Amino acid sequence: MLVRSRLGLALSVAALCLAPELAHAAPDKGKPVVQEPTTTVTPPPSGSTVRAAAEKTIDAKPAQKPGAAKRAQQGAGASSLTGAGGRPVNGPKIPDALRAQLQKQLEARIDRDVAQIRQLRAEAIGLLTTFVAETPREAREMPEAMLRLGELKWELEREQFVDRFKAWEAKPVDQRGPVPEPNFQPSRDLFARVLKDYPWFGQYDLALYIDGFLAYEQGKQDEALARFDRILKEHPNSRFVPDAHMARAEALFNGKYDYAGALAEYEKVLQHKNSELYGLAMFKSAWCLWRLGRGSEAAKRFVAVFEITDSEGKKVNAVQQKQLDELQSEALKYLVEVFTEDEKNTAQDVYGFLTKIGGDRFAGKVVRALAVQFYDQAHYDRGIEAYELLLKLEPASSDAGKWVLAIAQGYNAVEDWPKLRATYERAVTGYTAGSAWAKTQGDPRVVADTSNEIEKQLKEHALQLHAKAQKDKTSRAEFEGAAGLYTVYLSKFSGETGAYQVQxxxxxxxxxxxxxxxxxxxxxxxxxxxxxxxxxxxxxxxxxxxxxxxxxxxxxxxxxxxxxxxxxxxxxxxxxxxxxxxxxxAEALDLYAQLYPNDPALPELFFRQGRQYYDYGVYDSAVKIWGSLLEKFPRSQYALSAGELILDSFNRAKNYENIETWARRLKTAPAFAGEANQKKLDTLIVQAVFKQGEQKSQAGDHLGAAKAYLRAAKEFPKDPRAAQACVNAELAAQKAGDHQTLKEAAQLVTGKDYRDRPESPQGAWIAATTFQSMGLFAESADFHEAIAGLSDKDHPHYQRFEHSKDAAFNAVVLRVATGEHDKAIANGNRYLQSHGSSSDADEVVFQMGKAHQNAGRNKEAADLYRRYVARSKNQDHRVQGYVLLALALVKNGEEKAADDALRSAVDIGKHRKGELGPDGKYAAARARYLEGERVLARFDAIQITGDVKQLSQRLKQKAELLKQASNVFLDVVSLGVAEWTTAALYQIGRTYETFAKALHDSPAPSGLSDADKEQYQMQIDEFVVPIEERSLDAYENGWRKAIELGIYNQWTAQMRTALGRLNAELYPPFKETGFEVRSQGPMPLPALLDGPRRGASADKPTTKPAPAPAIAPAPAPAKPGAMAPDDDEPKKSEEPKEPKEPKPPKKRAPAKAPKKGSK
Structure with missing residues (x-):
């Protein structure tokens, strides 16, 4: 009974060690199980007209888990070794047929024995249960009966636990509940009664041992150790003393990591050399020594196991070498058994240990065996780790691909489908032709064989999982896993023969x-x-x-x-x-029609599918399918109906580009060969092009709309809507900012084919005003001139056009702005001829004057300016006209008349100041400034050198003129125009400074002695110093005034430079201090065409948005007395004037088209 108990204990240890590893893929028993969505066959929709073929059933055998065959062999009673004592069995080989027959007989015998054992066990449990219940407690046989009954119940629970576990494992992963656990409590209750009530029992130590073992399996380690401690204390001579020390050592080693304490216990086990645990204790003691850092001692103990094979292998003959190899193989198996016994040991731990003791030369062999052993024991997660370690140790090994496949087998065994897919992705990318691993292999057959193995196993696993999913029926996770494997297969092997089956x-x-x-x-x-x-x-x-x-x-x-x-x-x-x-x-339908063109159901299928789209309002798709019907089956009974519905769809559809394309194609279709249908299609094409323009415009694709409209106008010039298409193209191009397309459309609409259409004037006006707002004045002038030129009785639409006079006016202004003087004058004469009595005639006269002036014809310009200032009612414009008249007269040599013109401008500025706006005030201040310059011109004309007797008179004259100029410039300041205020203040200081310098640098009269010359120079210096002081005062006042007004331009820069020159101590040069003065106006520059208007009162909006530029101020030239030639020809040194606020356009255009001057 004792032997049977020990054997049962050993078997139970194996079963219980196996159970946790088999269960590792199950959900955590302490957490609720999350049920994944189940899957069922998806039925077709109720409106479906195509019935799919039935789902095909996959015929594939379930995948066999790694090590399953070996575990089955060991479960049948076969040894893991090849013979008694671990020696290979030598002898004649049993034929395969006979072996299979004997195997069946053996399996039948085993089944009968197992059934008989179960029957006998049940009988024994019944008898012992009755005995324990009916026998007095004090009976001598009672403790042994309880002990045997506990063992039998233990065996029964083990068997039932295995059955429960198999049933749990058979369920899909996503439908399993908590992992089942063995229940040894009934057995322990019986052992507890023995230990409590029968201390005199002869096998009391056996009861302690078994109860301790079961307590350990239940996770009650403290109770287990208490039982083993009692064995050592109360039964020091028990045969279980080594087992008790081993249990204590294992608890210290695995539970508390107390390697010193565990080593002491292992040493006590080693005192029993005949114990079955001696070898294990040797290994574990070596581990303890290694953990304690006593590497040399650990190495000695561990290597002792291998020292025979390691030391004597070099000294023996071939026969002895074979025996040593067999012994080494057995030692390797035993070593693996030791490593795998501790579930905390990973392959990496084993490798680190072997490296530490110098055994790394056989580390690869040990890890290989370790991986196989893990799989044989169904410890798949640890086996996967071992294979991963092998890939790190020997990444270029020819077996690397097989190791990856082994990892895949492990994940397949534990049914971890996501990691299984990831592993196969790794395999197909890293261990097939073209990979980095493949380049390290010298034999291409290795790469080819590995690729074939990967392809084969991947396909097998995919098919097996697919078949399993179909069998389980409700596991969505399994179907997703199978789909993932198929996807990986196709990513690499889609070109393989039969890959279409996987697809x-x-x-x-x-x-x-x-x-x-x-x-x-x-x-x-x-x-x-x-x-x-x-x-x-x-x-x-x-x-x-x-x-x-x-x-x-x-x-x-x-x-x-x-x-x-x-x-x-x-x-x-x-x-x-x-x-x-x-x-x-559509692609599937086309392929079906291509492969099965004679299927009589095809025309109806095409027609029905197109009709389904049509009924839902998806006309583009309907037309596409019916178009295929007409192309493939032009004489079908459905062709006529399809054609009629296509025509109807063209009127309903919104994709007009597609409509145009298909309409052109249908012109060649037999169903549309009739004349009536051809005309319908032509009309439809034109409509489609127009609709394209509208659709693109609404969608914001204005450039596309412009191109579409322009194409319609060019392709169908006789269509009544062609001219409107040109106008639409202009409006769309205007929004798109495409001036080239706009110009092309405008040229087309004003050409001979369209100029008689009522839309033509509007098209020309749109182009003219758009180019004007873009600053393309020359192009704008072209179309203004076209409108003006066509405004005659031969072109009544232009003659009656509401903006014909505006166009004629703008043509003048724009040609002046672009410097095309002769065209401007010709346009002006045409305007005066047609609209001489209009309120804008004076403005045209003014513009013509500017054109003459800019062309160098100052006499003609002066005549026109005189006419303008005499007739204009707007005081701003009169002041500006007088200034330009003065400039023209100066160039024409009429100095007195120029002075009169400037005086008139200044008088208006002073006496009618309330009627002037910013432009008029600006021009008046400039006129006064120009008067000051003319005084300075006379001042400069008087030379200091000359007759000494008249020197005093000349100096007096210069002083008077200097004073007069200063008063004039101070008068400029009083007018309050910032630009000319700073210019005037600068000129005052500059004039004094140049006068002082001229005096200081003038040579002494000839004939004077050295003493007289010195006296003369002293008198000159006494006269110069006050003048220099006045110059410095003027500069300082001007600088402070500019700072006060916030004006920074060329005048303030020059004043600051002069201050640095005259008083560097107080005004160091800016550049030396890291600063630089640059011109900057306080407000943004005015709009290009929003300039002063003549012929209307200043307090009312102008009647036309003419693009006449404002009169720009001209700063003082480098040479005093010179006058700026023209506003339109500023000097390079001229700085920007103080800007004005832009004026609103004089006329608002209809919403459909922009008007003159609008932006």
């Missing part, structure tokens, strides 16, 4: 199980295309290809049905675009 199976999962009809259709179509045409002529591939395409159509119809139903819920009038499903559906 088909993947499509089946997407279609029937995962509700991904779009993906399903993609793979159905790929399968159909991949089947060779020759093979598709015969079964079963003939049906497979047909089913693949038909199922693709069914899948896409399901998607389309859902999309069309969703479109019903959209607001009325929503634009429907062709979806990806629509495109794929």
């Amino acid at each position: 088909y199976y993947l499509a089946e999962i997407y279609f029937y199980r995962l509700d991904k009809p779009t993906d399903a259709a993609t793979h159905y179509m790929a399968a159909a295309r991949a089947i060779p045409n020759a093979a598709a002529e015969k079964e079963p591939l003939k049906s497979l290809r047909h089913d693949a395409i038909y199922n693709a159509i069914a899948a896409l119809e399901r998607v389309r049905f859902a999309e069309l139903e969703a479109r019903k819920k959209l607001p009325q009038g929503s634009a429907f675009q062709e979806t990806e499903a629509d495109k794929k559906f």
